[in-house]
Amino acid sequence: MSKTKGVKLSDTTRQRLETLARIRDRSPHWLMRQAIETWLDHEEKYEQEKREDMERWERYQMTGVAVTDEKAAEWLENLAQGKVTACPR
Numbered sequence: 001m002s003k004t005k006g007v008k009l010s011d012t013t014r015q016r017l018e019t020l021a022r023i024r025d026r027s028p029h030w031l032m033r034q035a036i037e038t039w040l041d042h043e044e045k046y047e048q049e050k051r052e053d054m055e056r057w058e059r060y061q062m063t064g065v066a067v068t069d070e071k072a073a074e075w076l077e078n079l080a081q082g083k084v085t086a087c088p089r
Contacts, residue, residue, distance in 0.1 A: 007032070 071088040
């Protein structure tokens with residue numbers, strides 16, 4: 001079910017939106033929906049990565065286990081040479 005949400009835009013922003021909508025042959029409504037969905041996708045991905053980073057940090061603090069610089073450098077060098085291998089753990 002769709003519901004309407006109101007957003008107050010400055011005159012400048014509203015004009016920019018209307019201009020771009022005309023150029024793209026889209027409605028301002030379509031552009032706003034696309035912008036919001038794109039922003040939400042980006043922010044949700046950021047929050048997921050942040051959660052994963054915290055889990056990794058907590059695991060490291062509990063175990064002290066980490067990938068050595070040498071293993072990481074070797075893996076990156078292989079990637080640079082086109083040799084795809086599993087990320088060291």
